[in-house]
Amino acid sequence: MSTATTLERIESFLPERSVRIDDVAASLGLRRAEVGVFRKIYGLDRLRFDPGTGLFDLVLPAARRALAALPEGRRVEYVIYAHTVQAVAPPDVDTAATIREGLGLHDAEAFALTHQACVSSLGAIDLAGELLRAEAPEGAYALMVTGERAYSPKVQLIPNSAVMADAAAACLVTVGGPGDEVLSFVTRTLGEYAAGLEMTKEETQGFGQVYGTVLGEVINEAVDAAGLSFDDVDLVVPHNVNMVSWRQTIKEMGADPEKFFLDNVAHYSHTYASDVFVNYTTLRDQDRLADGRYYVLVSVGLGATFGAMVIRHRKR
Amino acid sequence: MERHDVVNAVEKALSEVLEQPVTGLTEEVRLFEDLHLDSTSVLEMLMALEDAIDVSVDPENLDMDDFKSVGTLTDYVLSQQTTSGV
Numbered sequence: 437m438s439t440a441t442t443l444e445r446i447e448s449f450l451p452e453r454s455v456r457i458d459d460v461a462a463s464l465g466l467r468r469a470e471v472g473v474f475r476k477i478y479g480l481d482r483l484r485f486d487p488g489t490g491l492f493d494l495v496l497p498a499a500r501r502a503l504a505a506l507p508e509g510r511r512v513e514y515v516i517y518a519h520t521v522q523a524v525a526p527p528d529v530d531t532a533a534t535i536r537e538g539l540g541l542h543d544a545e546a547f548a549l550t551h552q553a554c555v556s557s558l559g560a561i562d563l564a565g566e567l568l569r570a571e572a573p574e575g576a577y578a579l580m581v582t583g584e585r586a587y588s589p590k591v592q593l594i595p596n597s598a599v600m601a602d603a604a605a606a607c608l609v610t611v612g613g614p615g616d617e618v619l620s621f622v623t624r625t626l627g628e629y630a631a632g633l634e635m636t637k638e639e640t641q642g643f644g645q646v647y648g649t650v651l652g653e654v655i656n657e658a659v660d661a662a663g664l665s666f667d668d669v670d671l672v673v674p675h676n677v678n679m680v681s682w683r684q685t686i687k688e689m690g691a692d693p694e695k696f697f698l699d700n701v702a703h704y705s706h707t708y709a710s711d712v713f714v715n716y717t718t719l720r721d722q723d724r725l726a727d728g729r730y731y732v733l734v735s736v737g738l739g740a741t742f743g744a745m746v747i748r749h750r751k752r
Numbered sequence: 753m754e755r756h757d758v759v760n761a762v763e764k765a766l767s768e769v770l771e772q773p774v775t776g777l778t779e780e781v782r783l784f785e786d787l788h789l790d791s792t793s794v795l796e797m798l799m800a801l802e803d804a805i806d807v808s809v810d811p812e813n814l815d816m817d818d819f820k821s822v823g824t825l826t827d828y829v830l831s832q833q834t835t836s837g838v
Binding site: 467468469470472473476477479596641679680683 | 768769790792795796797799800802803809811812814
């Protein structure tokens with residue numbers, strides 16, 4: 437039996453309420469010219485943002501749908517809640533345990549991962565595979581869950597980068613299953629940018645200057661680690677940070693812009709650790725993922741971690 | 753549109769972005785060194801210019817060399833005008 441990590445079902449959830457970035461500009465303290473830059477240069481337009489949706493109302497629907505793909509008689513050993521912002525709930529709420537109970541997975545081990553910020557979800561899939569191989573009974577599963585709300589202007593605006601939005605996703609993971617096969621996962625952490633949202637102006641500028649180069653290198657390293665060349669890749673399934681960062685990265689890579697799925701940047705904006713999976717489900721629903729073809733899931737987390745995972749899609 | 757009209761529009765756009773009056777600009781004034789703009793405030797100034805005059809910025813083809821001075825910015829604005837203005 438193959439020992440590769442496999443992605444058995446990916447689901448996502450978006451609140452119905454859609455607003456334009458102009459609608460949140462006042463609460464974020466953005467001047468008209470700043471909104472203009474986000475709209476015209478950064479390519480943002482709409483986002484899902486519903487202050488009336490509770491965290492678990494946001495997280496659980498996608499998780500339930502992914503869990504529905506669990507084969508009869510099989511068991512979920514781990515529920516891993518991957519999120520970007522460290523404080524997503526009051527301190528007396530154990531979010532991972534609450535999600536586990538909400539899903540009725542009472543015997544599973546539940547924990548959260550957050551320190552890779554928006555790469556935490558890819559990191560959680562990698563970790564799920566390692567745990568399943570290392571200590572779980574054969575045929576066991578893990579459920580990776582994402583979802584967080586832009587609950588305050590402090591966590592909604594990344595100055596000069598992104599306007600964050602609400603979304604959730606889930607991925608049912610096993611080892612050696614019939615789903616998408618994980619071929620490689622590469623991360624690079626640049627600790628000099630650990631201050632994240634608290635970076636100085638000089639650090640922010642420095643991060644902006646290396647962003648495209650490092651992200652391009654990490655994508656290429658992941659492709660190389662999968663034994664492939666970038667020509668073998670059908671599509672990069674990216675995070676939705678903004679168009680400027682991706683234009684810069686694509687230019688640094690000398691790559692074909694058509695290989696990067698950026699349609700959702702204008703529709704959903706950046707949804708913390710969920711983007712990659714929201715974009716995956718959009719592509720799957722549009723029948724744009726081909727059996728046996730290679731895709732690179734990519735995200736960058738403030739702090740700063742760059743991550744890329746190469747998968748081989750299998751239709752099922 | 754004449755060059756001095758563009759310079760006037762740049763003064764107004766900069767006044768909006770920097771939130772203080774900017775007057776008496778000449779084409780020799782350097783945006784980064786003399787006015788202490790950064791790449792972000794340059795972009796905001798372009799958006800303010802789009803709102804004020806008949807110019808459309810192409811986000812796919814921005815070159816910071818176009819924004820070295822008020823003079824090079826004026827050249828850029830005139831090259832991006834959606835109509836000839838004649």
